[in-house]
Amino acid sequence: MATYEAALKLVPGDTRLTEKVAEWSVEARSESRFAETRGVHFRVLFDGPVDQALARRAVEMLEAAYLRIGEALSLYPAQSVEVVLYTSQQFRDITRGPSWVGGVFDGRIRVPVKGALDQRDDLARVLAHEYVHALVGGIADRGVPAWVNEGLAVVLEPDGLLRAERVVASARSRPRLAELHTGFGGLPELRAQLAYAESAVAARAMLDVRGPSAVVMLLRDLAAGAQFSTAFHQRIGVRYEEFQDQIARR
Numbered sequence: 001m002a003t004y005e006a007a008l009k010l011v012p013g014d015t016r017l018t019e020k021v022a023e024w025s026v027e028a029r030s031e032s033r034f035a036e037t038r039g040v041h042f043r044v045l046f047d048g049p050v051d052q053a054l055a056r057r058a059v060e061m062l063e064a065a066y067l068r069i070g071e072a073l074s075l076y077p078a079q080s081v082e083v084v085l086y087t088s089q090q091f092r093d094i095t096r097g098p099s100w101v102g103g104v105f106d107g108r109i110r111v112p113v114k115g116a117l118d119q120r121d122d123l124a125r126v127l128a129h130e131y132v133h134a135l136v137g138g139i140a141d142r143g144v145p146a147w148v149n150e151g152l153a154v155v156l157e158p159d160g161l162l163r164a165e166r167v168v169a170s171a172r173s174r175p176r177l178a179e180l181h182t183g184f185g186g187l188p189e190l191r192a193q194l195a196y197a198e199s200a201v202a203a204r205a206m207l208d209v210r211g212p213s214a215v216v217m218l219l220r221d222l223a224a225g226a227q228f229s230t231a232f233h234q235r236i237g238v239r240y241e242e243f244q245d246q247i248a249r250r
Contacts, residue, residue: 151203
């Protein structure tokens, strides 16, 4: 914030800087009273004593996801991940995302937790989903198509693939993967559900072709600036256009 505020003194009319400072100011005010609890790999911030039991439970869920997903991908990062638990209103004010979003990763995992102790399966699913985004972001902070990022996150949720297959099976029409390279936040809820589901089916197929190590190497290629279709062919062993056709026929 200090850097952006200093920049605003030089260019006081810059809309992007102004909006970002305002966004961070809201966040700082919301979190000024937050407490925290820590696990081995996660630091969880929460809104006071009333949510302390929930925060401890979230740490347990996250550490379990760390081990389960780490085993699936052979990936156990040492860097701690920061997680913030919000009220529904705080989450909307800070993330400004669509109403159907259950969590966000933007360098931190952000989750609204109203009623979460009564819906523990949903909380575990959302935390696992966003943790996969943290893993992907830790490998490649650019060049990753949304379907790869979101598909891996859904596949590695508890029962995520099963739910995705049901959505795809009931769909009248399905998007091609080329239509799913950008984020899904601007989609209506039903179309977003199908986009997530189609992405999960494709991500599972990609994992099945060459295994998780090839997918991790693909992400590292993208981080190094490789073109996606070229890196996909090299690491997965199938031309991207052919893979799209295979997924469309499923």
